[in-house]
Amino acid sequence: MHPYPVTNLRSRAKCLLVLAGLLCSLPYQSFVKADEFFEKKVRPLLIAKCYQCHSGTKSAGGLSLDSRRGWEMGGDSGPAISPGDLEKSLLIQAINYQGLEMPPADKGGPLNKDEIAILTKWVESGAQDPRISPEQIGGMSKAQAKTWWSYQTIHKTPATQSSDQIDELVRAQLGPAGLTPSAKADRRTLIRRATYDLTGLPPRYEDVVAFVNDASPDAFRKVIDRLLDSPQYGEHWGRHWLDVVRYADTAGENSDRPLPHIWRYRNWVIEALNKDMPFDRFVQQQLSGDLAPLDDTNAAKTNGIIATGYLSVARRYGHDINKDVHLMYEDIIDNLGKSMLGMTLGCARCHDHKYDPVSAADYYALYGIFSSTKFSFPGCEPIPHPSGLYNLIPDDIAATRQAEYEAAMAKFKAQQPNSPEEIARLKTEYAKHYEVLATKDIGEAGNEQLSSHLGDNAVRKIRKGEIIQLAVLRNGNYGADTTQIQLELENVDAPEKRWSSDELITLMDSDSPSIELRGATWSFLDVTNGPKFLVDKRTDIGGNSALHGWAAGDNPSYFSSVSDAPVVVWTTLPPKALFTHPGPNEDSGLSWVCPEDGNYKISGFVKDAHPISGGDGVSFRIEHFKDPTLGPQLIAFSKNNGELVPPIKPVLPVAFAVSDGEVADAKLHERGDPELEGDVIARRWLDVFGGNELANPEQSGRQELSNWITSHPLFTRTIANRIWQWHFGKGIVTTPNDLGSRGAPPSHPLLLEFLCQQLVAHDFRLKPIHRLIMLSETYQQDSLASEKSRNVDPGNLRLSYYSPRRLTAEEIRDSLLAVSGQLDTSPGQAHPFPAETTWNFSQHAPFNAVYPTTKRSVYMMVQRQRRHPFLALFDGPDPNTSTAARNQTTVPSQALYFLNDEFFHHASVATADRLLDSKDSQTLADQLYQRLYQRVPTEKEFDLTYQFYDDYPGSPNDKWAAFARALLASNEFLYID
C-alpha cells in the first residue's frame, strides 16, 4: 500500500497546476503601464505635496491620500476622486483652486502646471492606484494568496526509504509525452556522478574499480554512504548554501574591509551539514543561535553565536556604513526571503510588492526585528577598526590575555628609542656639524640622479662614525607621496667596499629599523625635528605580500617591493625597489653611518613613484654630519632599549556575529527613503501568513521569526526544491529563489510534494533525502537523450535522461589539485589578512588581495568589490547577492585559461611528475587516464597518445605534462555525465 492516497494528491495537484497556470497568465501588461505612471509620477507628487497633511495619522479634513481606500472613502467633503470623472473629483477641483484651495498657500501654495497635468491625467484615466486595499496584500488578493500553490499545507506522511515514488512521479510525466526513461548508467559514470554530486571531487580510480567489481545488491548504497560520511560532503554542500546566502570574506562597503573572523561561520555551515543537522534547526541557528543555542553546553552556545554570521555577513554599504544601514537591512530581508522562503521580499522596501502578497508594512515589520539587533561592526573608512565582536572564550580568560598584552605594550612603548630628550639632544649635536651636499625639487614624474646635483661633493672624505643622510621632504603638505630612492656609497680607493640601499630591499622584514651591513649601519628615520626612528613595522602593505617596511603610523615610511614584477597598489610600483613616503607634515631620512675612513663616491637617485597624483612633488637633501661621534650615538640610541618589535596582540577567538540590541519597532520609509519616515510598524510575521505578533517584544524577535519561517510550508518547499536542484542541476521549480507569482510553476508538483513530506518525515535531515533521490532509477539513468526526447522535451524538464553538466568553478580547481596530487584536504581557517592595526583602507585604496592556497576552493578568500579572477571566469557565485543557480557559460577567456594559465600548467606538470616511475609507456598512459578519467584509454585514445608522445618534442616529462594538459582541458574532464 502506498503511504498516502496517490490519486487524491494527484487531482489536488492538478487543481494547483491549473491555478498556477491561471495566475501566471494574468494580464499584467495592461496595468503595469498605468502602475508605472503612478509610481513614477503620481506617488512622488502625492508624497511631496499632499502627504504632509493627508497621510498616516495626519488626515486633515478626514482625508487620507496614502492609500486607495483613503481617497475612496474621502474626507469631510466626501470621496476625493471619482475615477475617470474630472468634474466630480474634489481633488481636481482643489488643486485648481476651485472652491477648495490645495495645497494651501501656507503649505507651499498651488501646484505648477505640470503637476496639475499629472494628477489630471491620472484621475482621467481611471486613477489606478496599486496601494493597499483591504482585500489586497501587495500584488495579490487575499483570496489568491489563500490558494497560491507554494503556501499550501504539507500533509504529514511516514518516512520511507523507498525511492519508487520518485520514479513513479517522474514517469507519470514521461508517458503522456511519449517518452521513456533511459537505461541505467554504467558504473563508472554513476560513481563519478555521485562523487562529484556529494563531494565536488572526482572519484579515485581505486574506488571506481571497487564499485565496478562489487556484485552486492547494495553496492551503490555503500558508495553513497561512504561519500555522505566523508568530510568533503559538507565542504561541497556547504558551498551550495554559501552561494545562496552570498557568503564573502569582505564587508563590501566602499573600502571592502576584510572580515577576519567570518570564516568561523563558513566552517560552521560545513560542519553542520557534515553532522546532518536538521535543516530547520540549521536555519534557526543562523537567525537566532545566540538567543536559542541547540543545548546548554558551552560548545552549543559558541556555535549558536557563530551561526548568526549568516546575518552579520550581510553586505555593508557606503562610506560611513552607519549612514546607509537601511541598505544592510534590505540586504538581509531580501536574502532571507530568497534563501529561506523563495520570496522576493526586498521588492517591498520602496512600495508594496507588485506581484506577491507582501506589503511595505510587512517589510518594515521585519525591518524592526533587524534594527533591534546589534551587528558586529566591520569598520569602514571613517571608523577604521572592527568592533562589537563576540568573545568565544570566557570573559575572564579573555580579559587576562588582553591585560597581559597591554602590559607588554606599555613596557614596549616605554622602551622605545624615540625618547624626546634624546632626539632633542641629537638634533642639537647634528646641527653643529652639518653640511648640505645637494638639494633639489622632484616635480611630477621627476627622476633626479644624485650625481647631477652633488657636483664637487660627489666624492667626499668621510670618517668612520660620520653620517650621510638622504632626506626626502614633503613640500607644503601637498608633496608627500611615494618616492623611489637609491643611495650608494663606494670607497674610491677600494671599490669592493661598496654599500647600496638596494641591499635593504630584501631586509625590510628584519627586526629593527636600524640595519648593520658590513660595518655600516643604515637607519630609517623621521627627520622633521631631529632623528626619530620609524618603529612601526609594516608587513603586507596595502594587502600585498611583496611590500614590507617601517613607518610611524601611516607615514612617514620606508618600504620595499620584493616582487620581480610590478605591484599594483595605490599606484603601480616598479619591481625590486626601495621607497619612502614622507608624511603630510613629516620628512623622512635614510641615514648611513660610515664604517671606516675613506674617500667615498656618493650616487643614487630620487624618483617620483606615483606620477599623476598631482601636488607639488617632493624634494630631497643629501646631508653630511661631520662628527665621528654622531654615528655611534645614533646607533647607541637605536640599541639602548629592549625590543624594537611590538608585542603581538593576542588572538582571542571571536566571532563576527549578532546579538539583540536596543529593541524598537521601525518606522516605514516612504518610497524606501529613510528620510521620509512614515508610521511605526509593529514587528510581526508577514500579514499573508497570519501576521503573528511577537509574544516577547522585549527581544528583537529573531527567535520567533526563525520559528515562523521554518514552520511555514514555503520554507520546506524552498529547501526541498533546492536539494533536488543541487542533484539534477535544475529545480522542480526552475526559479529556486522565487516560488511566488513571478517564479516558474513546478514541473513535477507531486514530486515536490513528496520530497517535502519526506523532508518533514526525516526531521529535515538532508542525508536520508540524498539517499532517496540517488537510489532512484531517475537519478541513475544514463545521460543519453533519445531522438524523441530531444524533439518534445529539449530542456529535459521531464527527466527522461540525466542532464550532463559542466563542473563548477570550484570543482574545476579542486579536481585539478586533486588529480595532480596537490590538494590539501585539511579545512581552511582564517585568511592571512594584514593585521587590523595596519588597516588604512579607503575608497581610494581599498583592500585588495588574492591569497594562493592548495586547499579546497570553498576555503578561498572571496572579496566583494573585486571578484576572484578564477571564480569570475568560471561562473562562480556572486558574493554580493544570492546566487540561486550557477551559470554554465562558455567564453573564449576560459579557453585561454586552459592554454596559458600558470596554475593550470603547474597542475599538468605536477600530474606528470606524479606518474609512477615506469619505463613501460602503456603503464604510464594507463596511469594518466586512470587518474584523470578514472578509466583506461580506448584503443583509439591509446593510438592518439602514442602519436602525440612521438611527435611532441622534449623530455618524457615534458611530453606527459603536455598530454596531461590536453586531458585536463578536455570535455571529458570538465563534464559530468
Add this chain to the structure above:
Amino acid sequence: MKQFNRRQVLRSSIAGSMLLPGLTECLALDEQKRGTNQKTHFPAKAKNVIFLFMTGGVSHVDTFDPKPALHRDHGKEIKADHPEIKDRPGYERIYLKRPQWEFSPHGESGIEVSTLFPHVATCVDDIAMIRSMHTSHSNHYNATLGMHTGSFAFSRPSIGSWVTYGMGTVNQNLPGFIVIAPRQTYAGTQVYSNDFLPAINQGTLVVPGAEPIANVSPRLPKDRQRLELDALQALNSLHLDKRSNKEALQTRMKSFATAYGMQTAVPEAFDFSKETESTLHNYAIQPNSTAGFGWQCLAARRLVERGVRFVELIDTGSSGNWDAHGDMMSHVGLAKNVDQPIAALLKDLKQRGMLEETLVVWTTEFGRTPFNNTADAKGREHHPWAFTSWLAGAGVKKGIVHGATDEHGLRASEDTVHVHDFHATILHLLGFDHEKLTYRHAGRDYRLTDVEGSVVQNVLA
C-alpha cells in the same frame, strides 16, 4: 615492454585531421555568424562607443563650464544645503571660490573651454557639451558605480555590458567590451561587471603593459601549443560521440579556436609598430611606452577598428586622480595627461570616417564645489549637483551646448540631465529604447536606467 615509437604506431587518422583545418573551419563558421545578437529597436546611429572616464571628479567650473560671476563673487559667503558640508566640522560657513583658469571661445560654435584643455578646445565644433549634468551621490564609490551601472549602491550590469548584450559582438577574436585602465577605479570590478547578464558581456580588463589581457600570451612555442590543441580536439571529438549535450561541447571546442586566435589578435591590436610616427606624435605616445592616456586612446581606436563594441578608458585609478581636495593645481597634470590624446582621438576618428559610427563619451562621476570653507582654500570638494559631460560622433549634434548651471555653477538649472538621462541618451544613439532593453532577473525586468531616464533630444543630430 611497450615503448612509444614511430614504428609501433599506426598513424591515427583522427589526430591528423584535427590539426589546423579543424581550427580554421571553426573560425569560418564564426565568420558567418558576424553581426548582432539582437535587433536594435530602431536604426542605430552609433555602432561603437568609446567611453572616456575621468576618475575622481573633474571640476566643471575650471574646465568646460565658464562662470564669470564666480570670478566676480569670489570670497562671497553663500548658504547651501550641500551633502559634503552637512555636519562637517569646519564647514559651517562656505565661500565662493573663483576658477583658476581662463576661458575663451573656440571654433565656429564659440563654445568656451578653459586653458586646461587647449587641444580638446580645437574639437568643440564636433562636440555636444552637456553643462547641466547632475548625479545622486556625493561619494566617489557610489557616484562612480552610478555612472557605470545606473545603480548607486547595488551591483548591476555595467553600461558596456548592456550595450554588448544588446548589440552583440562583431570580432569573434576580441571581446566585445574592453576596459583599459592602468589601475582600478572606485567600486573595483563592479564598474565593468556583467552582473546577471550573460558572462560573454563582461568587461575584459586591459592593463597597459606586457600582457594586456590575462593569459593571452602563449606559454609555449606555437608548434607545441598546436600539438596540444590538436590532441585536445581529437580527444574531444572522440568524446563527442552520442552525447546529449553536443551543442555545449562543440561550443566549448570552438572556444579554443577563438582563444587560439585571440593570442594573435590581441597583441596585434595593441601593437602600434605599424602606426605612423605622426600618429604616435599626435597621441603624445612615447616610443615603446605604454604609459599615458595617449596609448589608451590609440588602443581604443584600434579596437574599434577591429569591431570591439564598447571601449572604456579610465584615466587613472582610485587615488592620485582628479579628486582635488588639497589643491586644484593637480588638475594641470591630469588634464595634460588626457587633453592632447583625446583631441588626437577625435581627429583621427574623424579623418578615418569612423566618427560617423562611433560615439565618444567624456565624463566623470561628479563635479567639484564652486565654494570651499575658506576664501583662499586651494581645493574643491565633491559636487553631485552639477558637472559637465560631453558627447561627440555618431548621431550627436555638433558644436552645441545643452543645459546650464546657475551663475555660480552650483546647481544644474536649465535642461538638467541626470545620469539616468545620460544613459538613456547613449542607448538611444545605439538604437535602443532604454525602457525596452531589459533583462529578466530574480522575478523582475531590470534595465540600465532603473525606473528613470529620458532621452536628451536636443543633443541628437
